[in-house]
Amino acid sequence: MTDRTPLQPDPERPADAPLTLVVISGGTGNPSSSRLLADRLTEKTTELIRGRGRDVSIRHVELAPIAVDIAQAVVTGFPDERLKAVIRQLAAADGLITVSPVYTAGVSGLFKSFFDILDDDLVVAKPTLPAATAGSARHALVIDGQLRPMLAFLRALTVPTSVFAAPEDWGSSALGERIGRAATELTALMTTGVGAAIAGDAWSGYRHRFGGEAARAERTAADVDFTSALMRLAAGGAPSQRDTGA
Amino acid sequence: MEFGIFSVSDVTRDPVTGHTPSEAERIDAIVRIAQRADEVGLDVFAIGEHHNPPFFSSAPTTLLGHIAAVTERIVLSTSVTLITTNDPVRIAEEYAMLQHLAKGRVDLMVGRGNTVQVYPWFGQDIRKGLxxxxxxxxxxxxxxREDVVDWEGESRSGLQGFTSTPRPLDDVPPFVWHxxxxxxxxxxxxxxxxxxFFANNVLAPYxxxxxxxxxxxxxxxxxxxxTREQAIVGLGGHAFIAANSQDADRRFRPYFDAFPMFSGTSLEDYMEATPLSVGSPQLVVAKTMDFRERFGDYQRQLWNIDLLGLPVETALEQVELLGTEVVPVLRREMAAVRRPGVPATPTHASLVKAKYGDAEPRRPRPNPNRGDNVTGTSPYEDSDPAFPARYPRIG
Structure with a gap:
């Protein structure tokens, strides 16, 4: 649908424009260890991005204060204005850091519910760093076993390193090293514009919602591809045998 | 512009009295509601289609056929007719039949339906719904539109030389909304x-x-x-009306609070964020005029007034208030601000006029039965020779 040449980031945007990093933290304590880990990851990523001569602005999204809005959106099927504002921040982000606490052997319900209410295409190809905190190192696989599959469904571009922090990790320099590695990976993805290039070139291949909140969502007739099989069928045409259906 | 009501056909426990109506009670009630809507001068009555409890309306043309017989002038419609799991051949036949019996007081709204299980129950796949x-x-x-149809597609068996009977009344199909x-x-x-095009305008924010x-x-x-302004737009809405807004609030609130999809939301917040109209006739008028601000001049406004387990007497009172206090005011106010050139809602009469002018409408008469229950290559005496019947060859 787009005529973009491959691997060109958004042409509307100067190559050195400031980046936006949205940090989602699902902790409920104050201070919460999820927020603490989120802050460490954010600081390191910011430092590295600035080290590459790019400016970056940070938006923190704490889920605890909007927990009721999230629950309501699950029930009513649509987000309220407060939640919409958060969703729009995500849509506009160049990168995400997501940190979930682990309760009862899984990603927190609040954290999962937040992602449940997003459009399927909201974070397509967005560089994303998955992280989690837990009360025991025995939960270390929650990120790779639960958080990554969820982000894969949403087609987020996850960094290779997952950052997990159990209580004992806070006394270990290995945590700092993992934070550094993950932040380096996130920085590389964010500053090269690879996510924007993927979204730009492959956008029509993902599942979309007309009028949705995704940055590239179709909003008017000018955005819509009328050559698709279903659109041709809508305009009275016979479907091709090949590419209709689900 | 037309004003009317549409029902989902839910059978819901009344959260105030604890009474759950039987299907029989609700079916009787909906007929009374439609009759009252006709009596108070509403333009449209529309009924949904469902194939699972707690809904009663699985056979809309049967219901509407009966309502047609006990009403005088109201247009009968659907909200919606399932265009996915019904055979389109049966839709063509049933609604043409209804159109004849109702003397043209029929149109229909087609929609996909979102109940997952209904698709496999009718041999279809929801992933292919669109x-x-x-x-x-x-x-x-x-x-x-064609006396004889040859067709091949994926959704049903092919058709060769098929004629859907009866032909639409005056050879003018019912108007269709999507x-x-x-x-x-x-x-x-x-x-x-x-x-x-119809937007139901309920259960979603402005x-x-x-x-x-x-x-x-x-x-x-x-x-x-x-032009864009001449497109035919219909809107839904959900209303509860009382003489003053305090009474409307007080009486509607228990029904709102008991509905699972509103759980955790206050009536005030929901009213603020969505088109839900609970209040005095003036409030409902103001909210509806605001729909026009948002969507432009439009042709049809339908409200749901019997959802959530409201007793039939309350629903009838709603119809009464719409007919006497709300719609007359809206007719005046909408007409006063309507831009020139915006078309009226298509009706059978207007479509007949558009097709024939002052000439006599076509009333198809079949050719004689050849003895094998078919009429040969031309089913009607005046069939368009451009569309001869072609039957599958056997042997």
């Missing part, structure tokens, strides 16, 4: 054929339907049916 809706309507459109809450392909199909309606208007103009 494809089914588009292809089935394309066929339905032809069945009502209902959708999020799908541009459906709006495109409505625009392509110059049919109406703004949810704006882009889709605007898209439909753009495409209606694109396909050459008129």
């Amino acid at each position: 494809h089914l809706a588009l292809e089935n309507y394309n066929l339905l459109h032809r069945l009502w 209902g959708s809450i999020r799908t541009p392909e459906i709006a495109e199909q409505a625009a392509y054929y110059g049919n109406g 703004g949810h339907f704006d882009r889709l309606v605007s898209f439909y208007r753009d495409r209606f103009a694109h396909h050459g049916h008129g």
